[in-house]
Amino acid sequence: MSDTAPRPSAARTPRGRTLRRLLRSPLGLLSTAVLVLIVAAVLLAPLLAPQSADASNLRDAFAGPSGGHLLGFDSAGRDVLSRLLYGGQNTLGGALIALGVALVLGVPTGLVAGYRGGWLDGLGNWAANLVMSLPAMVVLLASRAVLGPTVWVLMVVLGFLVAPNFFRLVRGIVAQVRGELYVDAARVSGLRDSRIMARHVLIRVRGPVIIQVALVAGIAIGLQAGLEFLGIGSSDGATWGDMLNEAFQNLQRDPELMLWPGLALALTSAALVLLAAALRDALEDRAREPAAPRPATRDSAADTGTTAVTATTAAVTDAPSDTAAPQAERSGLLSVRGLRVGYAQSDGRVHDVVHGVDLDVHEGEIVGLVGESGSGKTQTAFSVLGILPEGGRVTGGSVLVQGKEVVGLGERGHRMLRGGVVAYVPQEPMSNLDPNFTVGSQLVEPMRCTLGLSRREATQRALDLLRQVEIPDPPRAFRAWPHEISGGMAQRVLIAGAMSLEPQLLIADEPTTALDVRVQAEVLDLLRKLQEERRIGVLLVTHNMGVVADLCDRVAVMREGSIVETGRTEQVLHRPQHPYTRTLLDAVLDQVPARSPWQSRKVDVA
Incomplete structure (x- = not known):
């Protein structure tokens, strides 16, 4: 049954x-x-x-x-x-x-x-x-x-x-x-x-x-x-x-x-x-119900991306020759070239927080975009999705999603790509679920509006997705309110929602930041499983080099709005070229040898 x-x-x-x-x-x-x-x-x-x-x-x-x-x-x-x-x-x-x-x-x-x-x-x-x-x-x-x-x-x-x-x-x-x-x-x-x-x-x-x-x-x-x-x-x-x-x-x-x-x-x-x-x-009235965590606003993301950016083009100059793929090579699910993102200031000038980013994501691979807070990672991801905070805009460069230029694309054009082509798994899972609706309602609604499914069909599909993301009791989770589930379960719900429209590119922004170590490992295993089963491309935005080592095929290191190093995960973790990459490894891994993703799964690293 x-x-x-x-x-x-x-x-x-x-x-x-x-x-x-x-x-x-x-x-x-x-x-x-x-x-x-x-x-x-x-x-x-x-x-x-x-x-x-x-x-x-x-x-x-x-x-x-x-x-x-x-x-x-x-x-x-x-x-x-x-x-x-x-x-x-x-x-x-x-x-x-x-x-x-x-x-x-x-x-x-x-x-x-x-x-x-x-x-x-x-x-x-x-x-x-x-x-x-x-x-x-x-x-x-x-x-x-x-x-x-x-x-x-x-x-x-x-x-x-x-x-x-x-x-x-x-x-x-x-x-x-x-x-x-x-x-x-x-x-x-x-x-x-x-x-x-x-x-x-x-x-x-x-x-x-x-x-x-x-x-x-x-x-x-x-x-x-x-x-x-x-x-x-x-x-x-x-x-x-x-x-x-x-x-x-x-x-x-x-x-x-x-x-x-x-x-x-x-x-x-x-x-x-x-x-x-x-x-x-x-x-x-919520007096008889546990209070849901206060949702953060998107403005906080803007603050992160605009934190005291003093980058110059010297960061790019210091990068090794393989920092960016050749301009002529524009194949793949996602191809970013020369991306610049700026915010209007009170004096009328535009302050750039992302400086000439080049990035590629191909089918069936996981690319890590790593850097400290304020490096511009989230701003880069938001530029692809077309959801930059108020005041922010793409000031230069090109972003191709499945060969389609999205820079300058209107809201209607972005909406045609979101969900079915590009999906998003945000950080802070509890803040990304509307406290006024049940979990099931929030899964069903996008499928009804985007895929044209009936309520019964969308409900069954939502239950199947909850089962696929390994939630123990799908019907109970379906009926639950956001404050009635844990942070780890909420993150699984968001992953199920991202997968509901069969996307080809998944952007995961710090998907494990708000979770404890055990739940982090479970969510990472789930992402790896879904990526391998569906052969989707994944852009993983994170500051955690351990997550990169465990999950990514390639990695791009970002500092003060610029990409300073890119390469295979093995090369970047074991033979970093840029001093900033070595600083991240020293700070995060604390001299512990990095885990290689090819030790835990079969990946062609040639």
């Missing part, structure tokens, strides 16, 4: 857990009950109201409660309960219109501006600042004079005026989230930007947006009631504000008329705020 992932019950799904947390909270339960009661009563007004909201009989003016008229009558002999119920339809409906306009205008634009940055971000901020500088009450009064007193029109205008609040809130959060490593992992897996924003980014703004929704809804209800209370709102149909206006005019005669619309406004606004807070807490 094949392993399958059992379908979780409703109580075990994220929605089911959220609902349980919400109803366990006293404030959440109370506010939900109050709001549901108010909305249900308003929607069922035709069934619950004793009569029409505008039906009046002057003989009943100011009459108290009686059979069938629980709240009595107002100054025009209209039933107070009927006007309260029908008035709620107009008041809540108007607030819903304002809220809908604000959400439609503010959230998508904030999402795109925060994720894309650049001129879109600048244009969005300019427009938001312009709208926010307008005096809301003056604009509403002017709109009433031009467009008429219809409450629906005024609520559309109000929605337009408060949309910048959603824009700025969402934009600020997304600008931070876009640098998370799991967002880069989703990009490298081949997911479209629109899918990444909807799946991995939008979920991070839901809590603040929920709170903002409650606040804006309360403002819309209060502002609409205020306009009606002042007598400058719509005269069509009952509203709670209109009821307040009528009650205030007859305050000396029957002060109780102020109670019911005021109570309805207060209860609705309070219930909205309390429910939003409880729902936000229920969605974001």
Whole structure:
């Protein structure tokens, strides 16, 4: 029998857990009950109201409660309960219109501006600042004079005026989230930007947006009631504000008329705020779950690559003659020639952190790119993948992947290569798994979007991959959340994800750095096994010469953004030519003879 992932019950799904947390909270339960009661009563007004909201009989003016008229009558002999119920339809409906306009205008634009940055971000901020500088009450009064007193029109205008609040809130959060490593992992897996924003980014703004929704809804209800209370709102149909206006005019005669619309406004606004807070807490609650490690952001990678680079071309001059392959030789999976990577500085200049790198990876071989932190290894790998941090760009050179030039390639072109042609295994495995989704979900989604598999097919393939990377209980790992698995298992999950689209070139960036020695050995054995079975090319970015000795066919040594020595692993480890290589060997291996990869596996070193 094949392993399958059992379908979780409703109580075990994220929605089911959220609902349980919400109803366990006293404030959440109370506010939900109050709001549901108010909305249900308003929607069922035709069934619950004793009569029409505008039906009046002057003989009943100011009459108290009686059979069938629980709240009595107002100054025009209209039933107070009927006007309260029908008035709620107009008041809540108007607030819903304002809220809908604000959400439609503010959230998508904030999402795109925060994720894309650049001129879109600048244009969005300019427009938001312009709208926010307008005096809301003056604009509403002017709109009433031009467009008429219809409450629906005024609520559309109000929605337009408060949309910048959603824009700025969402934009600020997304600008931070876009640098998370799991967002880069989703990009490298081949997911479209629109899918990444909807799946991995939008979920991070839901809590603040929920709170903002409650606040804006309360403002819309209060502002609409205020306009009606002042007598400058719509005269069509009952509203709670209109009821307040009528009650205030007859305050000396029957002060109780102020109670019911005021109570309805207060209860609705309070219930909205309390429910939003409880729902936000229920969605974001991790009190009963082990906390996931705080994800690092891609900016840290940029810091690594830009650390005090003072390299000069002398490093290349000192290198032996076999440092780079001949320029004419451009065969293989990956061919890098003269690669330069720079970052824009505050004074407008571009500071290069990678200087003229030449590198080749052929089918069926593992090439180690080794050097100390800040040498530019990760920046070189990111250039191949097209995921350089913000501000970084390729300033020169050529990068061919399967003969296709990727320098200057747009995001769509890079996405066509990622996953299916070039896959990526990052360092810090826990930071590259989105804590908001299960392990299985993060494996299934790229296969569904890129390969067009059904959910059932992608699930079975994910289980097979988990088995191939030697995870003991694939169905259990499939259902687990990232915080429920170990670092070694998380790294295996990332390797499974990288292998899921059958890539031909694998870039592994420090895949064992965050693991203990025993797990490191297991992951290295797994990488070697998968590479031999699938005959893929591997670019292994590492600072560990022991890993190079154990795994690599060839090695390139990088220092301060330049390649200073390349060669067969045997030659570089046993007969290093460059003083920096000898320094690395002395520091890392501590005079211990290097293991030769041909001692542990059959490799043609001729």
